[in-house]
Amino acid sequence: MLLHQVKLPHHKASAESSTVSLPLPEKVVISMAQHLGAPCTPTVKVGDKVKIGDVIGSSEAAMSAPVHSSISGEVTGIIDVLHISGRNMQSVVIENDGLEQISDSVKPPKVENREQFLAAVRASGSIGLGGAGFPTSLKLGFDPKEKQPDYLIINGAECEPYITSDYRCFIEEGEDILEGILLMLKYLSIPKCIIGIEKNKPLAIEKMTKLCEKHDNITVKALKSSYPQGAEKTLIFSTTGRVVKEGTLPLTSGCIVVNSSTAAFIAQYIKTGMPLVRRRITVDGNIVKKPSNFLVPVGMSIGEIVYYAELSDRPDRIILGGPMMGACAFDPDYPLSKTNNAVLMFADSPVYEPSACIRCGRCVNACSMNLLPTELEHAFDARDAKELEKLKVNLCVNCGACSYVCPAKRNLAEKNQLAKAFLREQANKKGK
Amino acid sequence: MSKLIIEPSPHIKSGVTTQKIMLSVIIALCPALIASVWIFGLRALIMTVICCTSCVIFEWVCRKIMKRSNTISDLSAVVTGMLLAFNLPVTLPFYMAIIGCFVAIVIVKQFFGGLGQNFANPAITGRIVLMLSFTSYMTTWAEPFYYKNAGEIVTTSTPLASETPAQLSDLFFGTTGGCIGETCALALLIGGVFLVAIRVISPVTPISFIGTVFVLSIFTTGSLEGAVAAILSGGLMLGAIFMATDYATTPITAKGRIIFGIGCGLVTVLIRTFGSMPEGVSYSILLMNILSPLIDRFTVPKAFGAAKEKKGGKK
Numbered sequence: 001m002l003l004h005q006v007k008l009p010h011h012k013a014s015a016e017s018s019t020v021s022l023p024l025p026e027k028v029v030i031s032m033a034q035h036l037g038a039p040c041t042p043t044v045k046v047g048d049k050v051k052i053g054d055v056i057g058s059s060e061a062a063m064s065a066p067v068h069s070s071i072s073g074e075v076t077g078i079i080d081v082l083h084i085s086g087r088n089m090q091s092v093v094i095e096n097d098g099l100e101q102i103s104d105s106v107k108p109p110k111v112e113n114r115e116q117f118l119a120a121v122r123a124s125g126s127i128g129l130g131g132a133g134f135p136t137s138l139k140l141g142f143d144p145k146e147k148q149p150d151y152l153i154i155n156g157a158e159c160e161p162y163i164t165s166d167y168r169c170f171i172e173e174g175e176d177i178l179e180g181i182l183l184m185l186k187y188l189s190i191p192k193c194i195i196g197i198e199k200n201k202p203l204a205i206e207k208m209t210k211l212c213e214k215h216d217n218i219t220v221k222a223l224k225s226s227y228p229q230g231a232e233k234t235l236i237f238s239t240t241g242r243v244v245k246e247g248t249l250p251l252t253s254g255c256i257v258v259n260s261s262t263a264a265f266i267a268q269y270i271k272t273g274m275p276l277v278r279r280r281i282t283v284d285g286n287i288v289k290k291p292s293n294f295l296v297p298v299g300m301s302i303g304e305i306v307y308y309a310e311l312s313d314r315p316d317r318i319i320l321g322g323p324m325m326g327a328c329a330f331d332p333d334y335p336l337s338k339t340n341n342a343v344l345m346f347a348d349s350p351v352y353e354p355s356a357c358i359r360c361g362r363c364v365n366a367c368s369m370n371l372l373p374t375e376l377e378h379a380f381d382a383r384d385a386k387e388l389e390k391l392k393v394n395l396c397v398n399c400g401a402c403s404y405v406c407p408a409k410r411n412l413a414e415k416n417q418l419a420k421a422f423l424r425e426q427a428n429k430k431g432k
Numbered sequence: 433m434s435k436l437i438i439e440p441s442p443h444i445k446s447g448v449t450t451q452k453i454m455l456s457v458i459i460a461l462c463p464a465l466i467a468s469v470w471i472f473g474l475r476a477l478i479m480t481v482i483c484c485t486s487c488v489i490f491e492w493v494c495r496k497i498m499k500r501s502n503t504i505s506d507l508s509a510v511v512t513g514m515l516l517a518f519n520l521p522v523t524l525p526f527y528m529a530i531i532g533c534f535v536a537i538v539i540v541k542q543f544f545g546g547l548g549q550n551f552a553n554p555a556i557t558g559r560i561v562l563m564l565s566f567t568s569y570m571t572t573w574a575e576p577f578y579y580k581n582a583g584e585i586v587t588t589s590t591p592l593a594s595e596t597p598a599q600l601s602d603l604f605f606g607t608t609g610g611c612i613g614e615t616c617a618l619a620l621l622i623g624g625v626f627l628v629a630i631r632v633i634s635p636v637t638p639i640s641f642i643g644t645v646f647v648l649s650i651f652t653t654g655s656l657e658g659a660v661a662a663i664l665s666g667g668l669m670l671g672a673i674f675m676a677t678d679y680a681t682t683p684i685t686a687k688g689r690i691i692f693g694i695g696c697g698l699v700t701v702l703i704r705t706f707g708s709m710p711e712g713v714s715y716s717i718l719l720m721n722i723l724s725p726l727i728d729r730f731t732v733p734k735a736f737g738a739a740k741e742k743k744g745g746k747k
Contacts, residue, residue, distance in 0.1 A: 003736065008444075161444065233737060246739040317437045324442040332436070350445075351437060355506065358450055358548040360679040361634075369736045372684065375728075392735040400442030407448045408548075414440035
C-alpha cells in the first residue's frame with residue numbers, strides 16, 4: 001500500500017542558522033492555554049514576585065501541563081488575551097526585573113522508577129513541541145496492564161515548509177534526544193525505538209545514525225520528503241507499516257509517537273530540572289532578511305522576536321507554525337506559546353478567490369487518509385450528516401494537502417473542519 | 433498598522449490553476465490542429481476559430497443573462513470549441529457548427545451550472561445533436577488534400593465505413609477521410625503524452641479505453657492488423673485522450689476511471705460491430721458520462737485505517 005502524499009517546496013532557508021538565545025524581554029504574557037486540553041488556572045496573583053521556573057499556572061485535569069514563569073520579576077496583571085483558537089484565555093503578565101533569578105524549585109528531579117519519571121515529566125510542563133501540543137505526561141502515562149507499546153517513534157520528519165527547529169535540535173542537541181529516548185525506553189519498558197527523519201535532512205540522519213550505533217534497539221529511518229510525512233498516522237505507517245484503526249489511539253497499534261525536540265527536552269529536564277520555559281523556533285518568510293532559529297522565552301511577543309531576524313517590509317500575514325497547518329496571528333504582539341515551532345512573516349501574500357470545482361481529482365490523489373475531499377465538500381454544503389459519516393470526514397487530519405493542490409483554490413480542508421464541527425453539533429442535538 | 437490577513441490553513445497553494453490546466457489542454461490539441469490544416473486545408477483552422485469564438489461568446493452572454501460571475505477567462509469554453517470543431521467534418525456549413533456550439537455551451541454546460549457541474553461532455557453532446565439534426569452534412573467527408581485540387585470537393589468515406597481496409601500509415605498520419613481533428617493519430621498521441629507528462633490527465637482512462645477496443649477488435653476483425661487499424665480509426669484517439677479524460681464528466685478515482693475506460697471501449701466496439709453506424713466513440717463516452725456518478729458511488733476508496741461498516745447495525 002502506498003499513501004497519497006504531496007510534494008511541497010521546502011523553503012528551509014534557516015536550516016544552517018545555529019540557534020541564537022534571545023535576550024530576555026521586558027515583559028512576557030504567558031497564556032494559561034499552552035497545550036491541548038484543559039487550560040491552567042493562575043497560581044499567582046498581581047504583585048507576586050516570581051523567578052524563572054516558578055509554577056504560575058496549574059490544573060488538576062489529566063489532559064493538561066503546568067505553566068512556568070520564563071523570566072524573573074513581578075506579576076503585573078492577569079488578563080484575558082484573545083487566543084489563537086478564537087476564545088479569550090487567561091494570561092499572566094510578568095514584568096522583568098532584570099535579575100534573571102532562577103527558582104529554588106529548579107533542581108534535578110529524583111527519578112528511579114516509572115512513577116517518578118512520569119511525575120517529573122508532568123511537573124516539567126512538557127507538551128508535544130511539534131505543534132499540536134499534546135501533554136507529554138498523558139501520552140507517556142499509559143496503563144501498561146491495558147496495552148504495552150513495543151515501539152517508541154521519534155518524529156523528526158519536520159515535513160512542513162520553512163520550519164527547521166527540529167532539525168537544529170538534531171544537529172545541536174542530538175545527544176539529548178538520544179538520552180531522552182533511552183529514558184523513555186527504560187522507564188516505560190518499551191523495547192524498540194525508531195527515529196523517523198525526512199531525507200531532506202541528511203546531516204541529521206547521519207548524526208543520529210552515528211549516535212545510535214551502540215544501541216541495537218534504536219534505528220534511524222530515512223523517510224521520503226513528502227507531505228504530510230510527520231502526521232502521526234502517516235509516520236507510524238512509514239516507520240512500522242502499522243495502520244492506526246479509526247477511533248483508536250496509536251497506542252492500540254503498539255506505538256507511542258514523540259517529537260524529537262520533546263525527547264531532547266525530557267532529557268534536559270531530568271538533568272537540570274529547568275521546566276519548559278524556553279523553546280526553539282524558526283523565524284522565516286518572504287520579508288525576513290535573516291532566516292533564523294532562536295531560543296525564546298515562552299510569552300515573548302512575536303513582534304519582538306522577529307525584530308531580531310530583521311524584516312524588510314510590513315507583514316500582511318503572520319503564521320504561527322508551518323504554512324500548511326499553522327494559524328494566522330491576528331495581532332503582531334501575540335505572545336509565543338510552547339506549541340509554536342515557527343513564526344513566519346509574509347508580505348504581498350496572495351489571497352485566492354475560490355472558483356468552481358472542476359472535479360479534476362487532485363484532492364483525491366493528495367489525501368493521505370484516502371478520503372474524497374471534493375465529495376466531502378458537496379456533502380457538507382448540503383449539510384448531509386449521513387453522507388459525511390459515510391465518507392469518513394472524522395478521519396481528516398487537516399493536513400491541508402487537498403486545499404494546497406486544488407486548482408480552483410477551494411478551501412477543502414476548512415470545509416472538513418467545519419463538517420466535523422457540524423457532526424459534533426448534530427450528535428449533541430441527538431443526545432439532548 | 434496595516435491589517436493582517438486571517439485565513440484558515442493551509443496558507444500556501446500550488447501554482448496549478450484551472451486556467452493553466454485548460455491552457456495545457458489547448459496546447460496539447462495544437463499538434464492535431466496543425467495536422468488538420470495540413471490534411472484538410474485552411475478551412476479546418478477557420479472552423480476551429482469560429483467554434484472557439486462562438487463558444488466563448490455564448491458562455492459570456494449566458495453568464496451575463498444569468499447574472500453570474502464571468503468565467504470565460506478559465507479558457508474551458510475555448511477547449512470545448514476546439515474539441516467540437518475537431519469532431520466536425522471540414523465541409524460542414526459554419527452556421528451548423530455555431531448551432532453545435534450553442535448546444536454545447538448553453539444547454540449542456542451552463543444550464544447545468546457551468547464548469548464542473550455538467551453531467552455530459554459538452555463537445556460530444558454538441559456533435560451528437562448535429563449528427564442527428566444534419567446527418568448528411570455530418571457524414572460527408574472530404575478527401576484529404578482536397579483543397580489542392582481546385583474546383584469541386586471530392587468526397588470519400590471514413591476508414592470505418594469503407595469496404596477496402598485503409599493503409600495503417602494513412603491512419604497513423606491521418607491522411608484519411610474523417611472529422612477535422614480526429615484523423616491524425618500521431619498528433620493526438622503527442623498531445624496525450626504531453627498531458628500525461630505534465631500530469632494534467634491520468635493515463636488510466638485512455639489506456640483502458642484504447643486497450644479494451646484493441647483486445648476486443650482482435651476478435652471482431654480476426655487479426656492483429658485489424659485491431660491496430662481499429663484503434664487508429666475514427667474518433668477513438670481524440671475521444672480516449674481528450675474527451676474521456678474530461679474531469680467533470682468522468683469518475684474521480686483511478687479505479688472508477690479504469691471502469692469508465694473499459695466501458696467506453698466495450699460500447700465503442702459493440703456499436704462498431706453490431707450497430708447501424710460505422711462509429712460509436714461519441715455515443716460510448718456519452719453513455720459512460722451518464723453512468724459516471726454511479727461508478728463514483730461504487731468506487732469510494734477505503735479510507736486509511738477506516739473501521740469496517742457494521743453489518744446489520746441498529747437503525
